[in-house]
């Protein structure tokens with residue numbers, strides 16, 4: 001019997017995950033099926049139990065179920081625990097293991113595909129919601145010299161930076177701070193990552209033009225459109241990337257967890273970009 005996987009979300013029709021996983025399976029000669037499932041807002045746990053009963057091997061989880069997926073699991077990776085959310089579940093009989101591959105996907109896209117090593121760099125993370133939380137631990141593990149978390153609501157940035165500072169390795173020399181957007185005046189960064197959802201409504205962030213250092217990478221975790229953040233970064237000479245590479249890399253990491261095989265991501269990124 002062919003191994004079955006799915007992506008669970010609401011909405012789900014827009015998801016590129018089935019295309020990505022089908023491409024990975026074809027490339028690595030893995031015999032599997034991967035389908036999108038629209039889950040009722042109050043039906044996540046029952047859907048998961050139903051899929052386990054039907055012999056599914058695992059699922060990806062997207063909005064709005066990442067927190068519920070984390071809670072439902074019997075066992076959680078450090079990456080999932082740090083994010084308090086899961087985007088990948090691995091089923092072993094009735095046992096559910098939760099992981100979060102979003103941050104690993106982001107760091108891999110930056111370090112491998114965009115060829116920028118985060119170690120020793122000054123990194124600015126914009127936003128302190130679920131998306132930012134999900135990538136925090138892998139960014140810290142990549143050992144930047146400085147991580148500043150800036151958010152519209154200052155308290156959330158401070159809470160997240162305190163948590164990050166407390167969680168980082170004792171030997172680490174990473175300086176972690178939280179601030180409001182207005183506090184960024186006079187500061188410069190090598191990498192600026194937009195993890196806010198402001199781009200969804202085409203809203204510009206009140207960030208100074210001067211934060212982008214010479215040769216800076218500006219990375220928007222959104223994909224599929226030029227956000228005001230990307231336009232501002234481009235106008236200030238930054239190298240700009242959207243979140244498509246992260247999308248494919250987080251999928252590759254999930255595929256690896258399920259199948260023990262790491263697919264090549266470059267051709268799949270190119271395929272999705274060409275759609």
Ligand code: ATR
Pocket residue numbers: 126127128129130131132151152153156195196197198203204205
């Ligand atoms: P997600 O799961 O996409 O991270 P979220 O947890 O609701 O969604 O977080 C959204 C993030 O985008 C938050 O950091 C939010 O800032 P606040 O904490 O102040 O709400 C940020 N955000 C959303 N719209 C924004 C806007 N128009 N300007 C600035 N920040 C915005």
